[in-house]
Amino acid sequence: MKTTLISIGNIILIILILLLYTSLWHYIGKKGSKILFYEKSSSKIYWTIFWFVAFSFILAAILRSTISVNNKLIGGLTTVGAVSMALFFYLIILFPLTDLMKFIFNKFGYRGTLRNYLSMFYGRGISIFIVVLIIFCFGFWHANNQSVTNYKLSINKKAGNIKTLNVVMVSDVHMGIMVRENGLNKMVNSINKLKPDIVFFCGDMVDESTPKGLEVYFGEKFKNIKSKYGVYDITGNHEYAGNVGETINYMKRAGVKVLQDEVVKVNDSFYVVGRNDAASGKKVKPLNEILKNVDKSLPVIELNHRPVALDEAEKNGVDLQLSGHTHEGQIFPFNLVTKLAFKDDYGYLKEGKFNLIVTSGYGTWGPPIRIGTKGEIVNIKVKFVK
Numbered sequence: 001m002k003t004t005l006i007s008i009g010n011i012i013l014i015i016l017i018l019l020l021y022t023s024l025w026h027y028i029g030k031k032g033s034k035i036l037f038y039e040k041s042s043s044k045i046y047w048t049i050f051w052f053v054a055f056s057f058i059l060a061a062i063l064r065s066t067i068s069v070n071n072k073l074i075g076g077l078t079t080v081g082a083v084s085m086a087l088f089f090y091l092i093i094l095f096p097l098t099d100l101m102k103f104i105f106n107k108f109g110y111r112g113t114l115r116n117y118l119s120m121f122y123g124r125g126i127s128i129f130i131v132v133l134i135i136f137c138f139g140f141w142h143a144n145n146q147s148v149t150n151y152k153l154s155i156n157k158k159a160g161n162i163k164t165l166n167v168v169m170v171s172d173v174h175m176g177i178m179v180r181e182n183g184l185n186k187m188v189n190s191i192n193k194l195k196p197d198i199v200f201f202c203g204d205m206v207d208e209s210t211p212k213g214l215e216v217y218f219g220e221k222f223k224n225i226k227s228k229y230g231v232y233d234i235t236g237n238h239e240y241a242g243n244v245g246e247t248i249n250y251m252k253r254a255g256v257k258v259l260q261d262e263v264v265k266v267n268d269s270f271y272v273v274g275r276n277d278a279a280s281g282k283k284v285k286p287l288n289e290i291l292k293n294v295d296k297s298l299p300v301i302e303l304n305h306r307p308v309a310l311d312e313a314e315k316n317g318v319d320l321q322l323s324g325h326t327h328e329g330q331i332f333p334f335n336l337v338t339k340l341a342f343k344d345d346y347g348y349l350k351e352g353k354f355n356l357i358v359t360s361g362y363g364t365w366g367p368p369i370r371i372g373t374k375g376e377i378v379n380i381k382v383k384f385v386k
Helices: 002-037 044-054 056-064 072-107 113-143 181-193 212-224 244-253 310-315 334-341
Strands: 147-155 164-170 198-201 231-233 262-266 270-274 300-303 320-323 347-351 354-358 376-384
Touching: 002 044, 002 072, 002 113, 044 056, 044 072, 056 072, 072 113, 147 347, 147 354, 164 181, 181 212, 181 376, 212 244, 231 270, 310 347, 310 354, 320 376
Parallel strands: 147 376, 164 198, 198 231, 270 300, 300 320, 320 354
Antiparallel strands: 164 376, 262 270, 347 354
């Protein structure tokens, strides 16, 4: 009975969300219709194309669950959907704001010069579409021009004969819509330029939109990464939206060591712990169980896709946790949401002997833009002192 109630509740919630989604898109559609057709009735062709674009992201998700993701039609539909979501997000912010201003002016009978200038700029709404298009173009360019973010930190432990460790960290690549073959070539070249001692992939390297051909490609391309102590990978939540087993196999084929709730000792000098993501559906092992045979006098580096369980990490002697997942919101103002959701949604946090670095990620998910955040590779210079 309880399960039935939950199912009915989920169905009702989905229906309400779809109604809201449809209503908001209809609002945008009416704005576009007024620009294109002025006072005339908009055509059926317009609304057919409009609703196809509006639901393309959802339609692509449905088709991916029933048809192979390698289908080029689904790939194209996913791209159209991602672009439309980016445009929709800012249109649904700016149009209501301008409508609110018009309502206030009309309510209070304001007829001043400011209103005239604003009316000329608004131009039946075409200026809003132009502004959003400019925002999209900048966000798309910004998302495609990743940078290197540098950190320096000290760990108060000896690491055998290793005095310093040059770490390169990459997370949330989301291969598919934005990062394809050329993007992977660029990423690998950027990693190698940093001359890393060790490379960490912190999850969501692929997602539900990643075609198999691209997985085959990275299975070969990642062999070119040059690193003294190897390349290590963990799964994020999005790997489990696809065929996680295949993804792991391609990683292993590339010589990448995939850690799932396990720990390895590197060069008899330090430990790397890889946590499994909760999205796996399996019970995540407690950290103290994973570390039960670890010599805590040596440095311990934990890879956890999400910047969570910080108290658990500190309590169990982790010296440095590396995380991603948040994208730092990816699109303003979602960065305000991630700041509320996580103790540290981006950057460096130090509490006692515990260090945390959260990256905003390399690629994008959904809208192929970044506004107010950046795509990055993280380079960490770790110094071991005792």
